Amino acid sequence: MIVARTLAALRDARRDARGPVGLVPTMGYLHQGHLSLVHAAKAECESVYASIFVNPTQFGPHEDFAKYPRDEARDLEMLESAGVSLVFIPSVEEMYPAGDATRISVDALTGVLEGARRPGHFVGVATVVAKLLNAVQPDRSYFGQKDAQQLAVIRRMVRDLLLPIEVVGCPIIRDDDGLACSSRNVYLAPEQRQAALSLSRGLRAAEHAFAAGLRDAEALRTIVRTQILAEPLAAIDYVSLADADSLAELEGSVQGPALLSLVVGFGPTHLLDNVTLVP
């Protein structure tokens, strides 16, 4: 496995890669969710590249950029075992050269949900993903459905900018107790983690009600909220049921594919989870 820490090293290696090339962009501190992306890429691509870059521009001034969990040695072992052929680990200076001034926005999708709560977050995400895609030039790139709005933003950006890259969304991976895998789960105290199981429990309850025929958007959101409100350690940021394509919040009866998503705080830690409901 090649470890490329500069663009020059990446490009040298990329020139000789057997295609197609699949890219799994990550912020490191890998878990089973990331590995599932690597496995999906391995199944479809001759060469699988991963990147590890904790991107400063997608963190707000009061967010956890400085203390975002990092463990490069462990990450490298996991990626090598999973059969990754190259890991790109650039410095901030390599990704944001002096005088860097270019930013990418996908405004129609980012005024709601996480985008409303974290101003500038998705400009940072779209910009760094474009940089990584341009640097690596993969045929396909793999992202988790857990960050559903991020996936929607990246899909739209890649389509709009006419990038010849297939964006592949992969299912949420959960621990045995149902908690969606996240690098930030490490922040949770045991009693918070226990309370956090209400997220997947609420989503599952709504999914069952939907399968049984319930279509009213507010009633579906209420099922989720009720489960979470039963946990005193949980503070709901939002529970949303939105059009899966436009991310516009739904009222009345659900007619097409809908994203049921939530963000819930446990102390300073905000966890995401979601499920897609298809009538």
Next chain:
Amino acid sequence: MIVARTLAALRDARRDARGPVGLVPTMGYLHQGHLSLVHAAKAECESVYASIFVNPTQFGPHEDFAKYPRDEARDLEMLESAGVSLVFIPSVEEMYPAGDATRISVDALTGVLEGARRPGHFVGVATVVAKLLNAVQPDRSYFGQKDAQQLAVIRRMVRDLLLPIEVVGCPIIRDDDGLACSSRNVYLAPEQRQAALSLSRGLRAAEHAFAAGLRDAEALRTIVRTQILAEPLAAIDYVSLADADSLAELEGSVQGPALLSLVVGFGPTHLLDNVTLVP
């Protein structure tokens, strides 16, 4: 010469192109300035592609998008004679698919000069150039120095987004009387065109004074302004002397490469010209 009107047709042809590929993006209604870009590309690239696309997103609501001059048949003849191997002529729908929401900004360079006068213009330029570069995937792309701020914005964007493309800036081409070639020159009445010669005359006068040792920024701008103010048909939008890299306006003594640029209106027609002064 292949004429590709869809992305699919472009990509089919691009797959078989002999490299390196040079791209000359244009808005059509070609003149000697455009042809000089084609010649520069021919000298360096195995295959030369051109694009013709009048980009709606870089025109303001009161600008001349609808009546921007167009003559596709003549453009195609000129490009074929010049040895271009493919012309990409997409529709607006091909470049901006339904739901298009992605925009690229290079704010540090676009709050001044043309950017200050035309809000949103350079977001439109950066976005469409990124789309064209992603669609064509050239090794090099050629732009005229006449649109100096545009060239600076594109250079910065390509660098910041880590695009593996060389941006080549080419010298301004002038008619025999000194007027910089522009598709918009066709709008000029004969007496306006006569008055417009004051632009290059003013720039040349300042260039001579600079060569003779004059370094004071305001004195250099005044030389240009004086020439243009002598023409009653000319209305100065601005005369600027700015750092060639940051585009920050200069005061006092010029120490490094500086862009002496201007925009002057003749009725509704605004003409650009510039020269770079290197101490």
